Amino acid sequence: MRIAFIIYEGITALDFIGAYDPLTRLKSMGFLKDLKWDICSYTRKVKDNTGLVFMPTKVNKSLKSYDMVVLPGGFGSRKLAKNKGFIRWLKTAEDCKFKVSVCTGALLLGAAGFLKGRKATTHPGAFKELKGFCSKVVNKRIVDEGDVITARGVTSSIDLGLYLCEKLAGREAKLKIRKQMDYQHFLK
Amino acid sequence: MRIAFIIYEGITALDFIGAYDPLTRLKSMGFLKDLKWDICSYTRKVKDNTGLVFMPTKVNKSLKSYDMVVLPGGFGSRKLAKNKGFIRWLKTAEDCKFKVSVCTGALLLGAAGFLKGRKATTHPGAFKELKGFCSKVVNKRIVDEGDVITARGVTSSIDLGLYLCEKLAGREAKLKIRKQMDYQHFLK
Numbered sequence: 130m131r132i133a134f135i136i137y138e139g140i141t142a143l144d145f146i147g148a149y150d151p152l153t154r155l156k157s158m159g160f161l162k163d164l165k166w167d168i169c170s171y172t173r174k175v176k177d178n179t180g181l182v183f184m185p186t187k188v189n190k191s192l193k194s195y196d197m198v199v200l201p202g203g204f205g206s207r208k209l210a211k212n213k214g215f216i217r218w219l220k221t222a223e224d225c226k227f228k229v230s231v232c233t234g235a236l237l238l239g240a241a242g243f244l245k246g247r248k249a250t251t252h253p254g255a256f257k258e259l260k261g262f263c264s265k266v267v268n269k270r271i272v273d274e275g276d277v278i279t280a281r282g283v284t285s286s287i288d289l290g291l292y293l294c295e296k297l298a299g300r301e302a303k304l305k306i307r308k309q310m311d312y313q314h315f316l317k
Numbered sequence: 318m319r320i321a322f323i324i325y326e327g328i329t330a331l332d333f334i335g336a337y338d339p340l341t342r343l344k345s346m347g348f349l350k351d352l353k354w355d356i357c358s359y360t361r362k363v364k365d366n367t368g369l370v371f372m373p374t375k376v377n378k379s380l381k382s383y384d385m386v387v388l389p390g391g392f393g394s395r396k397l398a399k400n401k402g403f404i405r406w407l408k409t410a411e412d413c414k415f416k417v418s419v420c421t422g423a424l425l426l427g428a429a430g431f432l433k434g435r436k437a438t439t440h441p442g443a444f445k446e447l448k449g450f451c452s453k454v455v456n457k458r459i460v461d462e463g464d465v466i467t468a469r470g471v472t473s474s475i476d477l478g479l480y481l482c483e484k485l486a487g488r489e490a491k492l493k494i495r496k497q498m499d500y501q502h503f504l505k
Contacts, residue, residue, distance in 0.1 A: 143338040143475075143498070150331040150471065153367045168369065179341045181356065184370040232499075252499060282499020283338065284475060287331075310331070311420075311440060311470020 130297060132166040133195040133222070135234075136185060137215070139205020142177040144231040147286025148199055151294050151306050158309065160294075160302040167195075171215045178204050192222035197293075201286065202232025202252060210240035229278040229293065231286040235259055238277065247274040252282040287312065318485060320354040321383040321410070323422075324373060325403070327393020330365040332419040335474025336387055339482050339494050346497065348482075348490040355383075359403045366392050380410035385481075389474065390420025390440060398428035417466040417481065419474040423447055426465065435462040440470040475500065 134149055156164040169192065170185035177183065192198055200219075209215045219241040222228060230238045235251035238244050239262025249263040250272045259266050271292050272279050280289035291312070295303035307313050322337055344352040357380065358373035365371065380386055388407075397403045407429040410416060418426045423439040426432050427450025437451040438460045447454050459480050460467050468477035479500070483491035495501050 141338070142334045146330045146334040149367075149369075150329070157367070179337075179345070181337075182372040184372070254497075282497070284498050284500040287472060309442075309470070310472050312472040 130161055130164050130197070131195045132164070133169045133187075133192050133198045133225075134166060135198060135200050135219075136168055136170050136175045136183050137203070137205050137209055138172065138175055139208070140175075140177050140183075140201045140203035141232060141283055142179075142181055142183075143283050144201030144203060144234065144286045145183075145199075147284060148201070148229075148231060148290035148293070151287065151290035151303075151310060152199075154306045154309065155294055155298055155302065158302075158306060160298040160306075169198075171218045189218060192219070193224060195222065195225050197227040197229065198222040198225050200228075200230040200234030200237050202230070202234040202236075202255075202283070206233040206236050207258070210236045216240050226276060227278060227293075228276060229280070229289065231280045231289055232282050233258075235279045236262065238279065239263060243277055244279075247277045248272050249274070249277065249279040250281050251279065254282075318349055318352050318385070319383045320352070321357045321375075321380050321386045321413075322354060323386060323388050323407075323425075324356055324358050324363045324371050325391070325393050325397055326360065326363055327366050327396070328363075328371075328389045328391035329420065329471055330367075330369055330371075331471050332389030332391060332422065332474045333371075333387075335472060336389070336417075336419060336478035336481070339475065339478035339498060340387075342494045342497065343482055343486050343490065346490075346494060348486040348494075357386075359406045377406060380407070381412060383410065383413050385415040385417065386410040386413050388416075388418040388422030388425050390418070390422040390424075390443075390471070394421040394424050395446070398424045404428050414464060415466060415481075416464060417468070417477065419468045419477055420470050421446075423467045424450065426467065427451060431465055432467075435465045436460050437462070437465065437467040438469050439467065442470075
């Protein structure tokens with residue numbers, strides 16, 4: 130199992146880290162010992178929307194070989210959705226088994242054509258923008274369409290990450306990770 | 318209002334980012350226009366416990382002039398609590414109005430002597446270690462002792478960040494930030 134965490138200029142750091150934390154615990158807590166991941170970007174320079182610098186481990190490399198790509202949201206997503214070079218790069222993820230997004234990351238999945246005929250969600254403030262990209266905008270925390278899984282606003286990144294932990298490694302793994310993250314008093 | 322977000326080798330990224338997101342929204346959403354912050358570390362090289370690189374904006378500079386220092390937790394905290402150079406540096410935060418921690422960041426506040434005579438909390442897995450540093454370990458999500466505020470495990474970083482938003486800018490600011498973070502369906 131190989132995961133590509135996509136980062137870009139203007140991401141919301143919590144969209145990224147909220148999913149990154151539980152997913153990487155699949156390895157550190159011993160549930161998926163062969164799990165590998167990269168921090169992938171199209172450009173070398175990557176800052177979040179506050180100026181915080183993130184360092185990619187792969188720059189402008191094909192996403193084809195990953196099992197999962199994770200797209201965080203952020204103010205930069207709206208601009209990037211119109212960036213032909215970025216979208217061409219993102220399209221290399223077309224055959225990945227799981228294409229997932231948090232918040233306005235869904236607009237990027239949409240711009241790459243991955244939401245065609247699929248239901249999806251995003252930050253409530255971007256529901257209108259998402260409409261043109263998918264079959265139906267759904268106001269749920271997580272919308273799972275099999276190969277495409279989208280989550281709502283910023284903090285849904287944690288719920289998405291835990292949801293994917295269960296999908297990849299089973300319910301017991303998710304429950305243990307959730308407890309270690311001190312999140313057990315929230316969701317079922 | 319100036320905040321120092323402390324980062325160090327072996328932090329848990331979500332401990333940091335979970336508080337960073339709501340606190341920095343105090344500025345981006347217009348509630349505290351004069352809010353400033355730095356990403357402060359003792360050493361130049363900073364990776365989280367998975368290898369993710371973070372770039373400090375200030376390296377080994379006195380923390381004296383900040384109103385608030387925020388200490389995230391992470392596996393690196395146990396080693397750092399015994400690092401005399403780091404603790405000497407952290408002690409420059411002694412006169413800061415607010416010294417706050419997430420998860421095992423409390424062990425660092427403790428090692429610097431900031432928890433003497435104070436109640437505190439940390440990740441449940443570190444309650445025993447915290448005992449020697451404070452007057453009482455409290456099993457609550459957030460423990461506010463005025464100048465020292467500690468939060469429990471990893472995801473409590475978000476609750477702490479929102480709690481501090483209310484403390485610094487009032488309840489309305491917190492509620493609007495929480496909504497923008499899509500976190501409104503959880504806490505009061």
